[in-house]
Amino acid sequence: MSDIGGIIKKELRELLTLQSIIPIMVMALVFGSLGTSFSGMDQASQPPIVGLVDLDGGEYADIVTSTVLNNSDVIYQGISIEEGKQAVRDNNAGALLVIVDGFSSDITDNRSGQMEIYWYMKGTGIMETISLANVNVLMAEINTNLSRAIIADGSGLDANITLSPMVASDNTMVKDKEMDGVNPMVVSAVIDQQNIMMPILIMLVIVLIGGIVISSMGMEKENKTLETLLTLPISRTSIVAGKLIGAAVVGLIFGGIYMIGLGVYLQSFSASTSIDLSQYGLTLDALDYVVIGVMMFLTILSALAICMILGAFAKNYKSAQSLTLPVTLLAMIPMFVIMLSDFSNLSIEFQVLLFAIPFTHPMMAIENLMFDNWTLVIGGLAYNLAFSLATIYVAVRIFKSDVLLTGLGWTREKLRKRMRR
Amino acid sequence: MEVEDLFKNYGDRVAVGGLNIQVKEGEIFGLIGPNGAGKTTALRVISTLLQITSGRVRVFGLDVDSEPDEVRKIISYLPEDAGAYKNLTGRKYLDFMSSFFASGKERESMLKKGIEITDLADRIDSKVETYSKGMTRRLLIARAVMTSPRLAILDEPTSGLDVINAKEIRDLVKKMSSEGMSILLSSHNMFEVEFLCDRVALINEGVIIEKGTPDELKSKYGVKNIEEVFTEVVG
Numbered sequence: 001m002s003d004i005g006g007i008i009k010k011e012l013r014e015l016l017t018l019q020s021i022i023p024i025m026v027m028a029l030v031f032g033s034l035g036t037s038f039s040g041m042d043q044a045s046q047p048p049i050v051g052l053v054d055l056d057g058g059e060y061a062d063i064v065t066s067t068v069l070n071n072s073d074v075i076y077q078g079i080s081i082e083e084g085k086q087a088v089r090d091n092n093a094g095a096l097l098v099i100v101d102g103f104s105s106d107i108t109d110n111r112s113g114q115m116e117i118y119w120y121m122k123g124t125g126i127m128e129t130i131s132l133a134n135v136n137v138l139m140a141e142i143n144t145n146l147s148r149a150i151i152a153d154g155s156g157l158d159a160n161i162t163l164s165p166m167v168a169s170d171n172t173m174v175k176d177k178e179m180d181g182v183n184p185m186v187v188s189a190v191i192d193q194q195n196i197m198m199p200i201l202i203m204l205v206i207v208l209i210g211g212i213v214i215s216s217m218g219m220e221k222e223n224k225t226l227e228t229l230l231t232l233p234i235s236r237t238s239i240v241a242g243k244l245i246g247a248a249v250v251g252l253i254f255g256g257i258y259m260i261g262l263g264v265y266l267q268s269f270s271a272s273t274s275i276d277l278s279q280y281g282l283t284l285d286a287l288d289y290v291v292i293g294v295m296m297f298l299t300i301l302s303a304l305a306i307c308m309i310l311g312a313f314a315k316n317y318k319s320a321q322s323l324t325l326p327v328t329l330l331a332m333i334p335m336f337v338i339m340l341s342d343f344s345n346l347s348i349e350f351q352v353l354l355f356a357i358p359f360t361h362p363m364m365a366i367e368n369l370m371f372d373n374w375t376l377v378i379g380g381l382a383y384n385l386a387f388s389l390a391t392i393y394v395a396v397r398i399f400k401s402d403v404l405l406t407g408l409g410w411t412r413e414k415l416r417k418r419m420r421r
Numbered sequence: 422m423e424v425e426d427l428f429k430n431y432g433d434r435v436a437v438g439g440l441n442i443q444v445k446e447g448e449i450f451g452l453i454g455p456n457g458a459g460k461t462t463a464l465r466v467i468s469t470l471l472q473i474t475s476g477r478v479r480v481f482g483l484d485v486d487s488e489p490d491e492v493r494k495i496i497s498y499l500p501e502d503a504g505a506y507k508n509l510t511g512r513k514y515l516d517f518m519s520s521f522f523a524s525g526k527e528r529e530s531m532l533k534k535g536i537e538i539t540d541l542a543d544r545i546d547s548k549v550e551t552y553s554k555g556m557t558r559r560l561l562i563a564r565a566v567m568t569s570p571r572l573a574i575l576d577e578p579t580s581g582l583d584v585i586n587a588k589e590i591r592d593l594v595k596k597m598s599s600e601g602m603s604i605l606l607s608s609h610n611m612f613e614v615e616f617l618c619d620r621v622a623l624i625n626e627g628v629i630i631e632k633g634t635p636d637e638l639k640s641k642y643g644v645k646n647i648e649e650v651f652t653e654v655v656g
C-alpha cells in the first residue's frame with residue numbers, strides 16, 4: 001500500500017505542475033468574467049424589454065397593451081413603427097410588438113388578430129439567442145389573456161380562434177440589417193453554422209500546426225540537428241522563413257479544405273431552409289473569400305511565429321509539448337467568447353483583449369463580412385499583418401542569438417541577480 | 422585556425438576563460454578535459470553557434486564574429502551526441518545536407534563520397550531511426566567530412582561508442598587528416614587522443630592548463646600517458 005501511495009504522490013507531483021494548473025485557472029477566470037459581462041444581457045428570468053406600437057386601438061388591442069405593460073419593460077409605446085424600431089435598437093430591447101390595424105375587428109369577425117413582431121438580435125452568439133426566449137413567453141401570455149377575455153365576453157367565436165386569437169408574423173433585425181418575414185431562430189441557426197464552426201476549426205488548425213512547429217523545434221534540439229543546421233552555409237532568415245512557409249502551407253491546406261467544406265455546407269443549408277440569406281445580403285462574395293484567405297494566412301503566420309519563438313526555448317521534445325500551451329490558450333479564449341457571444345456585446349476590456357489576440361480576427365471574419373462591419377475586418381487585417389511581421393522579426397532575432405541553443409536558464413539567473421542589485 | 426584570448430560567459434558563469442590555441446593546416450588537434458571543462462562551449466563558439474564574449478577567433482583568416490557566413494562555408498561541425506532526421510533514410514539525409522554545399526555533378530559526387538564513408542552498404546536506404554548508435558555516428562561523420570571542409574570540428578566523436586565503432590571513427594579521422602583536412606576535436610578520453618592527435622591542449626574549468634604534442638607532455642612530466650599528465654597538472 002505504501003508503495004502505491006508513494007507512486008501516486010510522485011505522479012501527482014509530476015502532473016499537477018504550474019503548467020497544468022495555469023490554463024485551467026485562466027479558463028476559469030475567463031468564464032467567470034464572461035459570466036459577469038453576460039449577466040447584463042441575459043434577461044431570461046427578468047421581464048423582456050419591448051417596444052409596443054398599437055395601430056388598432058380597439059378593445060382587444062387594449063388587452064394586448066395591458067398584458068405587455070404588466071409583463072414587460074416597455075421602452076416605447078406609440079403609433080410609429082419606425083420610431084419603435086429605433087427605440088428598440090437604441091435600448092437593446094428584445095423586440096418591437098406591433099398590433100396591426102383591424103386587430104380587434106378581425107377577432108370579433110371570427111378571424112385571427114394580426115400582430116407583427118420585429119425581433120432584435122443584438123448579436124449572433126449563443127447567449128443572445130437565449131435572450132429571445134422570454135419574448136416568446138410574453139406572446140403566449142398575450143394569447144392566454146385574449147382567450148380569457150373572449151370567453152368572458154361569451155361571444156361564441158370558433159374554438160381555434162378562442163384558444164389562439166392572435167397570430168404573429170416574424171421579422172428579424174440583426175445588427176443594422178432587417179429581414180422581413182424571417183424568424184430569428186432561422187437566422188441564428190444559419191449564422192451559427194459558421195459562428196461555431198469557424199472558431200472551432202481555426203482553433204484546431206492553429207493548435208495543430210502550432211504543435212507541429214513547436215515539436216519540430218523540440219525534436220531538432222533533442223537530436224542536435226538544429227545545431228548542425230545552424231552551422232550550414234544558409235542564413236538564419238532562410239531557416240526561419242523555410243520553417244514558417246513549410247508549416248504555413250500545411251496550415252493553409254487545412255484551412256482551404258475547411259473553407260471549401262464550409263462553402264458547400266452553407267449552400268446546402270440555405271437551400272434546405274425556406275429563407276435565402278443572400279436576399280438580405282448575408283452571403284460572402286469573392287472579395288470576402290479573398291479577405292478571409294488573407295486573414296487566415298496572416299493568422300497562421302502569427303501563430304507559427306509565436307510557436308517558433310516558444311519552440312526556441314524548448315530543451316527537448318517533451319518540454320516542447322508543454323510550450324504549446326500558451327498558444328492553445330490564446331486560441332481557445334476567442335473561440336469560446338465568439339461562440340457564446342458577439343464581439344459588439346462585450347465590455348470594452350474584453351474587446352481590447354480579444355482584438356489583441358490575432359486568432360480572434362479570422363474567427364469573427366465571416367460574420368463581420370456578412371454584416372459589412374469593415375472597420376473590424378480592416379482593423380483585424382492590419383493588426384494581424386503588424387503582429388505577424390513583429391513576431392517573425394523577433395523569431396529571426398532569436399535565431400541569431402545564443403538563446404536558441406542555451407535556453408533561458410542563465411538569463412533568468414542574470415535577471416534574478418540584477419533584481420537583487 | 423587561431424583562437425586568441427577567448428572568453429565565453431553564460432550570464433555570470435565563465436565557461437571559457439581565456440583560450441589560446443592554434444590549429445595548423447592538416448593537423449589533428451585535441452581539446453581534452455573532464456566533463457564541464459568548457460570543450461563544447463569553445464567548439465560552439467568556433468563553429469559560429471554562440472556569440473563571443475571577448476577575444477578573437479579566426480578560421481583561415483576569416484573572423485568568426487564578423488564573417489560567420491563565410492566561415493560556415495569552410496567548416497563542418499559535429500555536435501556532441503548529435504542525431505539525424507529520423508524519418509529520412511541515410512541517403513536522403515546526406516543528399517539533403519549536400520544541397521547546401523553543391524549542385525549538379527559536384528553534389529552527386531559529394532553524395533557518393535558520403536555514402537562510401539558511412540560504410541553502411543544497403544542500410545544507407547533504411548530510415549535513420551532504425552540505425553544503431555555506431556551507424557548513426559558514421560552517418561554524421563560522413564556528413565561532416567563529405568563536404569571537404571577545410572576545418573572539421575568534432576565534439577566527442579567517439580563518446581558512447583563501443584571499441585570497434587570507436588576505432589573505425591578514429592581511423593576515418595586519421596585518413597581525412599592525411600588527405601589534408603584540419604581537424605579540431607574534443608574528448609574526455611585521454612587514451613584515444615594520445616594516438617589520434619598531433620597536438621593536444623588540456624582544458625579544465627575553462628582554461629588551458631597545458632599543451633603540446635602527446636610525447637612532449639609525457640616526457641615533460643615523466644609519465645606514461647596523458648591521463649597521468651592530467652592528474653599531475655590538476656592535482
Ligand SMILES: Nc1ncnc2c1ncn2[C@@H]1O[C@H](COP(=O)(O)OP(=O)(O)O)[C@@H](O)[C@H]1O
Pocket residue numbers: 405406407409410431434435436454455456457458459460461462463
Ligand atoms: N546553456 C548553458 N547555460 C549555462 N551554463 C552552461 C550552459 N552550457 C554549458 N554550461 C556550463 O558551462 C561549463 C562548460 O560546459 P561545456 O562546454 O558543456 O563543457 P564540456 O563540453 O567540456 O563538458 C559547465 O560548467 C556547464 O555547466
Ligand SMILES: [Mg+2]
Pocket residue numbers: 457460461462501
Ligand atoms: Mg561537451
